[in-house]
Amino acid sequence: MEADLHPSDSFSLGMIVAGRYTLQRKLGSGSFATVYLVLDSKSKTEEQKKVLKQISVGNLKGDDTVWSAKEAQLLSCLDHPAIVHFYCSFVELQSFCIITEYCECGDLDSRIKSRWETGRLFPEGQVLEWLIQTLMGVQYLHERLILHRDLKTKNIFLKNFMIKIGDFGVSRILSGSLDCATTFTGTPHYMSPEIFTSSGYDAKSDMWSVGCVLYEIATLTRAFEANNWMKLVYKICQGPSPALPDCFSTELNDVLQSLLEKNPKKRPSATEILRIPFLEQHVKSLADMLGDVLHRETEESSVSLESARIAAALEKQVHLDSLQAVAQAQGLDPRERRRLRQGGDPHFSKVQNAVNQLYKQNQKRALKSGPEQDSEVSYRETEDGTRDEKDQGGPENSADRGDLEGGEEEFIMDDELEKTLVGSLSALSEEQSSTLRAYQSCLLKFLESSTTDDDQENSLTETNLDETISSLIESTIKDP
Numbered sequence: 001m002e003a004d005l006h007p008s009d010s011f012s013l014g015m016i017v018a019g020r021y022t023l024q025r026k027l028g029s030g031s032f033a034t035v036y037l038v039l040d041s042k043s044k045t046e047e048q049k050k051v052l053k054q055i056s057v058g059n060l061k062g063d064d065t066v067w068s069a070k071e072a073q074l075l076s077c078l079d080h081p082a083i084v085h086f087y088c089s090f091v092e093l094q095s096f097c098i099i100t101e102y103c104e105c106g107d108l109d110s111r112i113k114s115r116w117e118t119g120r121l122f123p124e125g126q127v128l129e130w131l132i133q134t135l136m137g138v139q140y141l142h143e144r145l146i147l148h149r150d151l152k153t154k155n156i157f158l159k160n161f162m163i164k165i166g167d168f169g170v171s172r173i174l175s176g177s178l179d180c181a182t183t184f185t186g187t188p189h190y191m192s193p194e195i196f197t198s199s200g201y202d203a204k205s206d207m208w209s210v211g212c213v214l215y216e217i218a219t220l221t222r223a224f225e226a227n228n229w230m231k232l233v234y235k236i237c238q239g240p241s242p243a244l245p246d247c248f249s250t251e252l253n254d255v256l257q258s259l260l261e262k263n264p265k266k267r268p269s270a271t272e273i274l275r276i277p278f279l280e281q282h283v284k285s286l287a288d289m290l291g292d293v294l295h296r297e298t299e300e301s302s303v304s305l306e307s308a309r310i311a312a313a314l315e316k317q318v319h320l321d322s323l324q325a326v327a328q329a330q331g332l333d334p335r336e337r338r339r340l341r342q343g344g345d346p347h348f349s350k351v352q353n354a355v356n357q358l359y360k361q362n363q364k365r366a367l368k369s370g371p372e373q374d375s376e377v378s379y380r381e382t383e384d385g386t387r388d389e390k391d392q393g394g395p396e397n398s399a400d401r402g403d404l405e406g407g408e409e410e411f412i413m414d415d416e417l418e419k420t421l422v423g424s425l426s427a428l429s430e431e432q433s434s435t436l437r438a439y440q441s442c443l444l445k446f447l448e449s450s451t452t453d454d455d456q457e458n459s460l461t462e463t464n465l466d467e468t469i470s471s472l473i474e475s476t477i478k479d480p
Helices: 068-076 108-118 124-143 203-219 229-237 250-259 270-274 277-315 320-331 334-342 346-368 430-448 462-473
Strands: 021-029 034-040 049-056 086-092 095-101 156-159 162-165 379-381 387-389
Touching: 021 049, 068 086, 068 095, 108 156, 108 203, 124 162, 124 203, 124 250, 124 270, 124 277, 124 430, 203 250, 203 270, 250 270, 250 277, 270 277, 277 430, 320 346
Parallel strands: none
Antiparallel strands: 021 034, 034 049, 049 095, 086 095, 156 162, 379 387
């Protein structure tokens, strides 16, 4: 285990790490790590903010194992919109550093505390939105036989008001679909009963933690609280599972009760929970809603670009000789136009410019047109000046991008809710658009999946399992 970290001995605000990361402020610290917000001088402006996790390795020998490198190796193999993105890891000033994406909205714990101070619960629509995103991330992990083992509101972050699961420091790869972990680890308030009974635990223990997170988002309080250790363990192992307030639907409370099932064999997997009709309908609604947001953003961008082109066109000065040159260019046959474009003649420079402009306009129209357009667009010039039919392509080139229509059922959105996924996305950055598209793709992939009865978390073949573990073992610590 790495030694306790004393950041004042090595890292300080304002210093530049690895020649590119400038320490801006400390985000938090624990027994073995300190987390900083940094600016990456080698990234695009909108991606400059990142997180640096610093773990001291100063007391280790050259051949000692850097246990924190396991977290970096694991993160480097994961690629999902609901999981914190990993950039790189390296050693600097006797510290092992992990660089991940910055989640500007903080963690769920801080968001829940802020909401509690207002005296208002989150509306069910927001609770469902965050639950579905969390389940999609957990499903992705469990399909790869990865246990997080410390799912809690402090380890679930918000970026653009969407869920990002992070802090994989105590995660574990199972050696097989029936394997169980036995190490006592995690945060007590989110631990499942089987952990306390020393019977081992698997992916179902993570699902218990998801239930605890769901209850905390909905009620702004922990599912299990006690003033001492023994009472907490008793409540988790023997006490009744808490219920949601009456302002939430019976269906959502049923989801909570199934997640907080004491018997892990009866507790559903992430896939099974998402297949419950109540949640599956909301998955579809969320996918449709994202489609509408992305389609609206595309239309707005198109209008903005078109407006800019019109404004630029109006600013151009149009002279009589230029108009005469255009008329002369239009009167040339295709062979003469081709000769002017390729060779050029100083005596016909304005005509040549007009020919080039006509060529560019025709090319643009050709991209938009179908096979029924005029001959200027539908034909191309040949070497001998004749015209051959231009290949317009088949249906794959036609405009068959149908609008994504939203589902009939809409989320319950409270007007007083300060920010939600939909409410906050009026103008998307490139990064936001990319994240939304990736997230929508995951939702659509789930909906299109033919697996309805089998638990996907336990369906990996030994070959796939070996490939998963090998990819993690062979991962090397990346240079920035």
